Amino acid sequence: MFSKINWWCVTFIKKDSEDITTIINDRNQLINYYLLHEDDIFVGYNSRMYDQYIFKGILDGMNPSYVNDQLISYNKKGYQIVKNAKKYHLNNYDCILKDKSLKQLEGFMGSEIKESDVPFDIDRPLTKKEIDEVVKYNIHDVLETLKVLKYTMEDFEAQLDMIEMFNLNIEMFNKTKAQLASHILGAVPQHTLDDEFEFTVPKNLDMPSKYQHIIDWYMNPINKSYKLPLKDNSKSNATRQLFTTVAGVPCVYGYGGLHGSIDNEIFEGIIIIADVASLYPSLMINEWYISRKLKNPKDFKNMKRRRLELKKAKDKRQKPLKIVINGAYGILKDRNSPCFDPLQSNQVCLSGQWYLTELAAKLEGKCKVLQINTDGIYV
Numbered sequence: 001m002f003s004k005i006n007w008w009c010v011t012f013i014k015k016d017s018e019d020i021t022t023i024i025n026d027r028n029q030l031i032n033y034y035l036l037h038e039d040d041i042f043v044g045y046n047s048r049m050y051d052q053y054i055f056k057g058i059l060d061g062m063n064p065s066y067v068n069d070q071l072i073s074y075n076k077k078g079y080q081i082v083k084n085a086k087k088y089h090l091n092n093y094d095c096i097l098k099d100k101s102l103k104q105l106e107g108f109m110g111s112e113i114k115e116s117d118v119p120f121d122i123d124r125p126l127t128k129k130e131i132d133e134v135v136k137y138n139i140h141d142v143l144e145t146l147k148v149l150k151y152t153m154e155d156f157e158a159q160l161d162m163i164e165m166f167n168l169n170i171e172m173f174n175k176t177k178a179q180l181a182s183h184i185l186g187a188v189p190q191h192t193l194d195d196e197f198e199f200t201v202p203k204n205l206d207m208p209s210k211y212q213h214i215i216d217w218y219m220n221p222i223n224k225s226y227k228l229p230l231k232d233n234s235k236s237n238a239t240r241q242l243f244t245t246v247a248g249v250p251c252v253y254g255y256g257g258l259h260g261s262i263d264n265e266i267f268e269g270i271i272i273i274a275d276v277a278s279l280y281p282s283l284m285i286n287e288w289y290i291s292r293k294l295k296n297p298k299d300f301k302n303m304k305r306r307r308l309e310l311k312k313a314k315d316k317r318q319k320p321l322k323i324v325i326n327g328a329y330g331i332l333k334d335r336n337s338p339c340f341d342p343l344q345s346n347q348v349c350l351s352g353q354w355y356l357t358e359l360a361a362k363l364e365g366k367c368k369v370l371q372i373n374t375d376g377i378y379v
Contacts, residue, residue: 001054003065004123008054009131011138015043015146022135027058034059034088041091041173043156045102045145048094048174053078056088091173093156095149106144109151114140154319162320178334181327185300187293187338196342197224202287202351208361214253217242218350226255247360247369255346257374258353267370275376276356278304280329280348289347291332291339300328349374 001008010030012021023029034055044051050071057067060082070081079085097105106113116137118130126134149156159180163172166184175183201207201215217223228238242253251260276282284290285301294300304325310318331337332345352374360372363379371378 001064001068002120002122002126003068004121005125006063006065007126008058008064009134009138010055011135011142012037012042013139013142013146015149020139022138024131024135027061030055030058038089039091039170041093041170043093043095043145043149045141045148046094046096047092048096048176049078052090052092052174053082053085056085056090057082059088060084089171091170093159093173095145095152095156097148097152102141102144102148105148109144109147111144111147112140158319158323161317162323165317165320177323178327178331178337181324182331182334182337182339184324185291185328185339186295187291188295196346198343199346199350201354202347204287205351205354205358207354207358211246211357211361214242214244214246214357215354217253246357246372247364249360249369249372251372253353255349257349258356258372259374260372262370267368271370272379273376274379276352278325279352279375281325283348283351284328284344287347287351289344289351290328291341291344293339293341300325 007025009022009024012023012033013019021033023033042052053071054064054067058064062082067078067081070076071078103113103115114137117133118126118137122130155177159173159177162168162177162180162184163170168180168183172180172183199218207215223240223242225240228240239254239256244251244253246260249260249262251258281304285304288297290297290300303321307318307321307325310321328339329345329348331339332341332348334340356372356374356377360369360377363369363377367379369377369379
């Protein structure tokens with residue numbers, strides 16, 4: 001997209017074929033291509049946030065330069081710019097990996113990291129040579145996106161399985177896995193629950209008195225915040241943490257997890273690495289820490305039971321269930337999710353830390369504890 005001269009170019013490549021279509025500044029040709037492939041699945045890199053809105057904006061007769069500038073320069077959301085976006089049915093799958101650019105992945109995959117030789121802020125008509133270079137650049141990036149898709153095909157198939165298993169509209173490909181999980185679990189629209197730090201100690205916890213101070217730290221009203229207050233305007237607020245020792249292991253406790261390790265020592269003998277299986281989903285079921293906004297909360301428990309049955313039978317249908325189950329925790333702190341329930345998220349995280357602390361305390365003196373983390377222990 002060359003917004004200063006209102007010039008655009010898009011390349012489509014059909015998977016597992018040599019069928020390459022490049023459309024240059026021709027809205028009618030793009031409309032015809034869209035109508036011909038409306039029921040197909042389009043794959044892109046960061047296409048959920050960027051490409052689909054340029055695409056839909058052009059279909060809707062908008063100036064693509066305006067859409068681009070609003071997305072890039074003014075950091076607006078696509079739906080705020082392209083008001084008629086929902087009018088255009090698009091099965092869009094975004095294979096973006098968190099915190100990774102396509103250029104980074106090109107390097108990781110051993111590919112040429114190709115940058116455009118034509119500046120995107122050019123303010124004059126492109127020459128024939130420059131247009132050829134842009135098309136070559138486009139084709140390269142789409143081919144690299146196909147490579148990323150190949151490496152992450154399991155994610156694509158799992159998302160497709162979710163849509164088929166729960167009989168969802170194919171357009172749900174536009175959603176993230178967390179959004180899909182929220183939709184599948186179902187939630188009743190409610191007011192925001194304003195009790196984020198009113199957590200309680202789980203009834204099954206048997207914390208030795210020696211380590212009661214850890215629970216007390218969280219229960220102290222002063223510590224019911226994720227960040228420390230700003231000391232001055234030049235420093236960002238630091239994470240609120242508790243530094244203590246458990247079973248001889250220096251530990252750091254916080255709202256994001258538990259991290260403790262004996263560092264810079266060599267150990268010989270039998271080292272046991274014990275991770276808790278499905279810690280967060282198990283806590284959500286055993287302690288009933290699921291979102292309080294779910295219409296049918298028992299569905300979550302039944303889903304986990306069914307997933308374990310399918311996993312034991314080596315049935316691939318366990319994959320979409322796994323995504324929904326694991327996603328059920330992440331959406332608890334997603335303000336845009338109908339399942340938003342931050343108290344329950346804190347309950348899951350803190351109770352997991354406390355149970356691991358109880359385990360380490362009970363092992364003290366029976367074996368040497370080497371490391372304690374959010375969902376496991378080394379001894």
